[in-house]
Amino acid sequence: MKNQKMYEADxxxxxxxxxxxxxxxxxxxFGINLGFGDKTVRETCEDxxxxxxxxxxVVNFAMNGYGEFDNDEQISVPTxxxxxxxxxxxxxxFQLPYIRxxxxxxxxxxxxLGRLILKFYDEYAHEIRRHMQYEQKTLFPYVQQLIDGExxxxxxxxxxxxxxxxxxxxxxxxxxxxxxxxxxxxxHNNQLTATLHDIYxxxxxxxxxxxxxDHIFVPAIRRxxxxxxxxxxxxxxxxxxxxxxxxQNPDALSDREKDVIISLVQGMSxxxxxxxxxxxxxxxxxxxxxxxxxLQIHSPAGLTIYAIVNGLVDISTVKL
Numbered sequence: 001m002k003n004q005k006m007y008e009a010d011x012x013x014x015x016x017x018x019x020x021x022x023x024x025x026x027x028x029x030f031g032i033n034l035g036f037g038d039k040t041v042r043e044t045c046e047d048x049x050x051x052x053x054x055x056x057x058v059v060n061f062a063m064n065g066y067g068e069f070d071n072d073e074q075i076s077v078p079t080x081x082x083x084x085x086x087x088x089x090x091x092x093x094f095q096l097p098y099i100r101x102x103x104x105x106x107x108x109x110x111x112x113l114g115r116l117i118l119k120f121y122d123e124y125a126h127e128i129r130r131h132m133q134y135e136q137k138t139l140f141p142y143v144q145q146l147i148d149g150e151x152x153x154x155x156x157x158x159x160x161x162x163x164x165x166x167x168x169x170x171x172x173x174x175x176x177x178x179x180x181x182x183x184x185x186x187x188h189n190n191q192l193t194a195t196l197h198d199i200y201x202x203x204x205x206x207x208x209x210x211x212x213x214d215h216i217f218v219p220a221i222r223r224x225x226x227x228x229x230x231x232x233x234x235x236x237x238x239x240x241x242x243x244x245x246x247x248q249n250p251d252a253l254s255d256r257e258k259d260v261i262i263s264l265v266q267g268m269s270x271x272x273x274x275x276x277x278x279x280x281x282x283x284x285x286x287x288x289x290x291x292x293x294x295l296q297i298h299s300p301a302g303l304t305i306y307a308i309v310n311g312l313v314d315i316s317t318v319k320l
Contacts, residue, residue: 051076106191
């Protein structure tokens with residue numbers, strides 16, 4: 001049964017655990033260590049370098065379904081990525097093998113129905129492993145590229161979203177088989193009942209995990225993709241403005257040519273530049289011709305942008 005409580009940053013972390021004991025595993029996936037005493041959620045998250053807002057978003061959504069995340073720009077993608085990667089590691093490296101051992105100890109592998117149940121579980125575990133390994137090899141590296149500001153490849157989060165779904169069909173069949181198969185002797189009955197309980201718990205965990213990916217992670221990646229596209233457009237526009245300037249060595253311009261650019265940006269005429277630099281007007285014209293040839297920039301506006309970007313003038317001194 002859900003708590004129907006919205007947890008906040010000033011709540012005690014121990015209160016969250018007391019209300020939702022299954023948050024213990026989530027703490028490990030976020031990288032939060034136990035031993036936080038009576039500290040608040042904010043204090044505990046800050047001590048462990050975890051984004052408090054994102055932690056609470058996941059907790060409140062997973063526990064009680066609180067949150068609308070399509071336009072939530074406060075969500076930290078690095079925090080989410082770390083959480084999901086650690087959750088995968090926990091499930092693949094610990095939980096799946098743990099339940100397999102429980103099943104093996106609870107069933108008679110010499111019995112045909114016992115072997116069938118184990119076969120169903122192995123097929124289910126293979127499906128979950130394949131799904132999570134796909135995310136680890138394809139989705140997560142792609143997201144890290146976006147975080148690092150690297151150019152995106154042809155992959156996008158919509159490709160993942162369209163094919164994302166919980167692999168629970170085999171799990172339902174497995175539970176039905178176990179319920180029908182419960183042996184009559186008390187020891188194995190107790191072992192199998194305990195294993196069945198763990199399987200139900202993991203079904204809930206997997207459902208919550210998939211919901212966090214679909215409703216928090218995917219919208220956050222969409223926003224990150226939009227930011228990356230905007231940055232790509234900015235870079236392309238910059239390349240169009242500067243032409244070959246970005247490929248030029250900064251030293252390609254002589255000091256005198258840089259002086260001419262600074263003077264032009266300050267609004268001086270050719271005669272004023274000549275007087276200011278103690279050179280002839282013809283020399284000023286020659287410098288301007290060479291500047292245009294080297295930079296492939298001919299307009300005063302283009303030269304102004306070039307001067308600002310390359311640190312020749314401070315933008316605060318330029319009349320825009």
